Amino acid sequence: MAHDHVMPADLTRNQELVLGTLNHAPAPLSAYDILDLLRSEGLRAPLQVYRALDKLVERGLAHRLESLNAFVACADAHCHRKGLIAFAICEGCGKVDEFADAVTEERLSAWAGATGFKVERTTMEIRGKCAVCLKAAA
Amino acid sequence: MAHDHVMPADLTRNQELVLGTLNHAPAPLSAYDILDLLRSEGLRAPLQVYRALDKLVERGLAHRLESLNAFVACADAHCHRKGLIAFAICEGCGKVDEFADAVTEERLSAWAGATGFKVERTTMEIRGKCAVCLKAAA
DNA sequence: AATCAATACGTTATAGCATAACACTGCTGC
DNA sequence: GCAGCAGTGTTATGCTATAACGTATTGATT
Numbered sequence: 001m002a003h004d005h006v007m008p009a010d011l012t013r014n015q016e017l018v019l020g021t022l023n024h025a026p027a028p029l030s031a032y033d034i035l036d037l038l039r040s041e042g043l044r045a046p047l048q049v050y051r052a053l054d055k056l057v058e059r060g061l062a063h064r065l066e067s068l069n070a071f072v073a074c075a076d077a078h079c080h081r082k083g084l085i086a087f088a089i090c091e092g093c094g095k096v097d098e099f100a101d102a103v104t105e106e107r108l109s110a111w112a113g114a115t116g117f118k119v120e121r122t123t124m125e126i127r128g129k130c131a132v133c134l135k136a137a138a
Numbered sequence: 139m140a141h142d143h144v145m146p147a148d149l150t151r152n153q154e155l156v157l158g159t160l161n162h163a164p165a166p167l168s169a170y171d172i173l174d175l176l177r178s179e180g181l182r183a184p185l186q187v188y189r190a191l192d193k194l195v196e197r198g199l200a201h202r203l204e205s206l207n208a209f210v211a212c213a214d215a216h217c218h219r220k221g222l223i224a225f226a227i228c229e230g231c232g233k234v235d236e237f238a239d240a241v242t243e244e245r246l247s248a249w250a251g252a253t254g255f256k257v258e259r260t261t262m263e264i265r266g267k268c269a270v271c272l273k274a275a276a
Numbered sequence: 277a278a279t280c281a282a283t284a285c286g287t288t289a290t291a292g293c294a295t296a297a298c299a300c301t302g303c304t305g306c
Numbered sequence: 307g308c309a310g311c312a313g314t315g316t317t318a319t320g321c322t323a324t325a326a327c328g329t330a331t332t333g334a335t336t
Contacts, residue, residue: 012283012284012285013284013285014284014285015284030321030322031322031323032321032322044286044287045286045287045288046322046323046324047285047286047287047323047324047325048285048286048287050322050323050324051284051285055284066204066205066261066263067204067261069293069321069322069323086246086249088249088253088255088257090255091258097253097255099249101245101249103241103242103245104241104242104245104246107239107241107242107245108224108242108264111224111226111237111239112264112266115226115235115268115269116268116269116272117226117228117235117264117266117267117268117269118266118267118272119226119264119265119266120229120265120266120267121264121265121266122262122263122264122265123204123205123261123262123263123265124260124261124262124263125204125260125261125262126246126250126255126257126259126260127257127258127259127260127261128250128255128256128257128258128259129255129256129258130253130254130255131253131254131255134254134256150312150313150314151313151314152313152314153313168292168293169293169294170292170293182315182316183315183316183317184293184294184295185294185295185296185314185315185316186314186315186316188293188294188295189313189314193313207292207293207294207322
């Protein structure tokens with residue numbers, strides 16, 4: 001499995017450390033998880049991590065998973081995605097699969113058009129079990 | 139605007155108090171908001187509220203909004219909805235609109251079928267501005 | 277070079293959200 | 307009765323996130 005991750009050259013030291021940590025993690029990490037992993041690099045306070053995360057999320061290099069209060073690196077190297085991204089979170093192994101669906105996005109636009117709601121941001125998170133974990137449990 | 143809310147007869151006192159509070163709220167409430175509103179009724183600890191919320195959510199009488207860490211009463215009196223419910227949250231007035239979309243649900247099933255993922259629960263939360271707030275800002 | 281604005285940084289303190297653990301109550305069914 | 311279960315009340319604690327302060331660095335402008 002190849003790394004699809006991206007590491008822009010213009011990140012600050014803290015941003016680079018945080019994104020590096022997320023890139024190597026097999027599952028989402030909380031800000032405090034990240035902090036603990038980076039204490040050896042000199043980070044001491046939650047805010048150092050949160051500030052880096054804010055920038056990374058803003059740039060689309062990382063995503064926040066609302067239902068976990070945790071963060072993952074963006075799985076798409078070209079992260080030009082402006083639209084709706086869905087996350088499938090396995091309760092077994094913790095792995096997260098990221099995908100986009102144009103039809104769902106279209107439905108959402110249609111609903112927004114009909115109600116006059118202006119969509120700014122959408123989070124879609126699916127909890128369940130991935131194929132690997134289902135098979136292991138069988 | 140009619141109350142679509144429901145208040146089952148078999149709730150415990152705490153559950154009834156919490157659901158009553160949610161039913162009358164114009165916008166989502168955090169557990170601590172609810173606690174503060176119910177101190178006059180004798181509630182003192184967060185756990186009293188959280189336990190009631192757990193049951194209410196389990197029964198589909200209330201929903202948790204992950205992106206707000208807050209709760210709303212279910213808008214559908216018959217809340218038989220097992221499937222995907224989407225919430226549109228207005229950043230202006232805080233109001234939440236709850237709706238279901240069969241097509242989106244179908245897309246999700248299709249994705250699940252294709253990847254072997256077993257969906258247990260889905261949260262879909264849309265942030266933006268409602269028609270009323272957009273008009274007010276114009 | 278001196279200045280200014282913008283951005284990032286580091287630190288301490290605090291706010292806000294959620295649960296662990298324990299003891300007790302009240303009901304239901306045997 | 308009494309065992310089992312769901313609900314309750316309380317204290318303590320842990321996890322998540324931000325406020326408020328000052329400093330440092332960078333880059334553009336004069």
